[in-house]
Amino acid sequence: MDGFKKRLNESVQFKLSFSLSLAILVIAILAGSFSFVSAFDEAHELQDDMLRQVAALFDRQHLPLAHLGDDGRAKDSDEESRVIVQYLDDGSKAAATGDIGAPLPLPATLSDGLHTLDVSGETFRVLVKTTSNHERIAVAQETGIRDEIARASAVHTLMPLLILVPILLLIVADLVRKLFLPIAALSAEIDRRSEQELHPIEEIHLPAEVRPFVVAINRLLVRVEQSMETQRRFVADAAHELRSPMTALSLQSERLARAEMSEQAHERLVTLRLGIERGRNLLDQLLSLARAQTVSTAPEAPVSVQHVYRRVLEDILPLAEARHIDICVDGEQDATVWVSEPDLIAVIRNLVDNAIRYTPEGGTVDLSVTTEDGQAILRIQDSGPGIQAAERQRVFDPFYRTLGSDQAGSGLGLAIVKAITDRIGAKIQLAFADEVRHSGLRVCVCVSLVNPSHRDPVRMNTEVVVV
Template sequence: MDGFKTRLRESVQLRLSASLSLVLLIVAMAAGVFAFVSAFDEAHEMQDATLRQVADLFERQRMTLRYAEPSATEDDDEESRVVIQYLADGANASHNGDASTPLPLPTTLSDGLRTLDVGGEPFRVLVKTTTDGQRIAVAQEVGARDKDARESAWRSLLPFLILFPVLLLVMSDLVRKLFRPIALLSREIDLRESQALHPIDERHVPLEVRPFVVAINRLLERVRKAMETQSRFVADAAHELRSPLTALSLQAERLAQTEMPAHAHERLKPLRRGIERGRKLIDQLLSLATAQSITRSPTQAISVRGVYRRVLEDLMALAEARQLDIGIEGDQDVHVFMHEVDLLTLVKNLVDNAIRYTPSGGRVDLSVDLAGGQAKLQVSDSGPGIAIGERERVFDPFYRTLGTEQVGSGLGLSIVRTIVERAGATVHLNYTDELNRSGLCVTVWLPTGAKPADADSST
């Protein structure tokens, strides 16, 4: 009960439905009472009219009365019978009850309708003087009249009893349909990507909700400008830092070529590694800023195998320096619809990570396949892999697994996650060798709009 009260306070739709139901119930009860009373009175009026018609029929047909013996009326329904008698015969009644005719009615009654007590039972009595001067009385028991009137009144309530639950269902469905645009709007916003900050279409939004939607659009515009400013700041800062670090790298390289003591060369090595790490950080900051950029070029069909070849051309020297066996498995190619720069950056970061964390003499394999209407990109290596407990955290910016001695910034997989989310794709991390729990196999599922093509035709 407390949960319902809480929901009633918080839900406008539930409050509206409950309020309308309460109003409908009150109106239905008032209308039902009015209909019952009206039908009850109308039934009595019709019964009075019946008494008048019986009296008129008696007068027109010039009937004569002959009272039946008490034994002849034993099988009659006393409650529903209509009694006709001469008013003067009431004085000659041999009994005081209503078991037989004539009824002991007062002979001094004036013409008209009235309710009298006869033998302890109320009767509705019509007294009329005919044209030939005779006075007759037409009587019916009030209990029978009331019973028939109540039955008629209850039958008049049947439409209310049937229509009320129907009206509740119709009203509930109508309220739900009225709130449906809001539910659809919330679902649309909830399904948006994190970078989708375009305004909400307010044309089909109810007028009462439109100011709220306009306020959300203004907020989205402010967030978009803030993100653009942040991304521009990161890109500008990386550009500004690239030149001095490049100069430092060149100076350190020239310094290493000069003659100096052995201990000086040993101290120079950490300096060069630090400079290289700084350059790598700047390059990845630029890649992250590009991946998070809101303004993007149109998507197009990109050959995955072609991107693999371009990445291997750029990183082959690094792989050969570490004596790695690197290559593309299979002959199949798949075309995916996305930004070419995004796909190139995604694959390059995955392959670069695989090369750096695979021991010398190891293996790095690239493959692509089409499964379930999606492109399945895989980059696997024979390195140490990533523990299951860390597989979610490695996507956080600047997070690096403990125990690694490789130069890096911890931004590679964060860039991959950003691109994957933008493309509406998914990424999974597994062991290359599940039995020995070694190696890292990164699988990326990308949307595709093309059928698998022959490897030779992709070039």
């Protein structure tokens, strides 16, 4: 019962359905009761009219009544539904009807009109009438059969109501559910959005009662977007402004390195220069993240994945050679995708850079591309330690570093990849390269292929799948 009350208080749809159903049931009960009583009384009135008509027939036609002891019972007649017609005068004139051979012991003092009498342990409805011959006759019928007929007639009047009320309840429940479908669809549409999709909600086809809430949500989205844009602009401006002093510090450290100094000072200068370089890399990553989180323009032409691979390898090959990493592109299969080339280069560059940094010296990094179900699947696989399943959601957060990592970095690489893939409508999947040993990392980026007939890809929902 407590669960029912809680659901009734929390759900407007359930409350509306319950209220309407309860109102329909109450009205149906009241209407059914009124109809039953009215039909019951009307059936009794019709039966009383039948007694009047029988008496009038005997009076107009001067029909003789059967003499006492005659059995004028009709074949196959129902004794309980018989109508008895007899004289109300002394016993010498009393006679039975055609249904029974003995008259009812009715008192001769009954006045003309309708009476309900108990006769020999049974209840009868009796009509007393004085004919034109100044003879008094009684027309009687048992009330039991009258009531049974009246109840049957009243029940027949209730049958349509009894059949239609359950159907009406089902229709009401279905109508209420359909009326709330736009709200459910609105909730699902908002729930499918990523944190970057802050465009206004469409107000068309929404009920007028819901539109004020949608307008308020749209205003909130505008304020949130403005706040996020302010934060991104602040990060970008701060990073941009810090690049100049960091560049000046780097130049000063290079000049200082050419000066004569002790070996201890030289070691400290090397440490200083590494810190300055890490600071410059962090600023570059912050600028890349700010650019990734902004809405880019639509691509002007399709991009070859193999072309992007070659460009990335040309830039990052010195880092791989310095760590003795064997990096290559498996196969010659190519795919053409409809995304911005700088965006795709940024995604591949960050993934390959992470693979090289986290792969031990002498390891391997393999790049490949395949097509499946209208999508290009870009794979970057390394022989490093991989990422545990428990951390695969966290690694996309800015500045998050995997546990036990001793590699230098800002923790922004995968955050940049996530921001770009969300914006271009791609999917990214993380898994072990070797599922048996739980080692190595395989990253798959699924991007829509170009539709050759329309030169436009089939857009897909933004989704990040961690397997």
